Amino acid sequence: MSYKIIVDSCGELPKSYKKDEHFESVPLTLDIDGYQIVDDETFDQADFLRRVAASPNCPKSSCPSPQRYMEAYTCEADRVYVVTLSAELSGSYNSAELGKKLYEEERGAKNIHVFNSCSASVGQTLIAMKIEEYEKAGLPFEEVVAKVDAFIAEQHTYFVLESLEALRKNGRLSNLKAFVANALNIKPVMGATSIGTICQKDQARGMNRALKRMADYVAEEVIHPEEKIVAISHCNCPERAEFMKEEIQKRIQVKDFLILDTAGVSSLYASDGGVIVAV
Known part of the structure; x- marks a missing residue:
């Protein structure tokens, strides 16, 4: 070896x-x-x-x-x-x-x-x-x-979660305003900065709209998509992962897709229903 x-x-x-x-x-x-x-x-x-x-x-x-x-x-x-x-x-x-x-x-x-x-x-x-x-x-x-x-x-990471509470309570959103729009069903589209901190890129009303906005960002920001594998992880929501894959396929042609269940740490922060995309 x-x-x-x-x-x-x-x-x-x-x-x-x-x-x-x-x-x-x-x-x-x-x-x-x-x-x-x-x-x-x-x-x-x-x-x-x-x-x-x-x-x-x-x-x-x-x-x-x-x-x-x-x-x-x-x-x-x-x-x-x-x-x-x-x-x-x-x-x-x-x-x-x-x-x-x-x-x-x-x-x-x-x-x-x-x-x-x-x-x-x-x-x-x-x-x-x-x-x-x-x-x-x-x-x-x-x-x-x-x-x-x-x-x-040149890698990009994005995620849309049902709730940001786990990230907020564990101090992972220290540079962001507290997000208080849950009553309006507003879902923030989040991403990673170049140094690996978390940023809010956008928001949308409802999960599906937020996932579509995330697909927009994937398509806009990916470099040489035809050479890239798009990886999607989900926390207990395989149908959302498939929806995400389909939305990305509508926008760009990529080399391949990889869909996985979140393991422990990712399940902690993504929480039930969260979707993470990396490309």
Whole structure:
């Protein structure tokens, strides 16, 4: 095994990747009223959403420890790539970097690169897939890093949620005005900035209109769509994910689509009914 791709569990991995020795998911931990849930293959989305609905409090997440990342680096692969959710939203990136320093202090130098996705969820998935593509093409480590950095720089992430409460209560919307239009069924169309913070791009009345506006932004902002895979993750709403795919197909021709269920961390922030798109 010459290379390894590590993704923190905010990034959803397709089933084939979960069985691939080149991939490892490093789990974050979720907390609902003191009940701890490890965001790994044991995560039960339906049970999680039930617990969230029954709780008066907002669930929280905690990032993997540097030690946990160090364990993931301790492997036969001589090239290790790490993809974390945005450093502006979580301590996962810093934890992965610290784990790298600890590894090198104890075991010596190794080709380890930590990518700040400046995204989350399926944005991380697409980055991991791009790393795999370049590795399979036989590119040297430094060139893989440079090309993936360029890919991250032109990637866009968007989302429309039923509620922004989980993001707001966990301090992820600190630079935005409190959103108080729920009574009017106004749905904000959100996105990631170039540095990985969250911004509001637009809003629409009703979920379907908001999803259509999100499709507009995808079509307007994507670079070289014919070369791109559009990744869509959804929290307990496969029909909305399919609707999103159809709306994008009406606007642009892309290389392919990937639709996945949200894992634990993405389910926490997307909440029941949320849709995330990365391209």
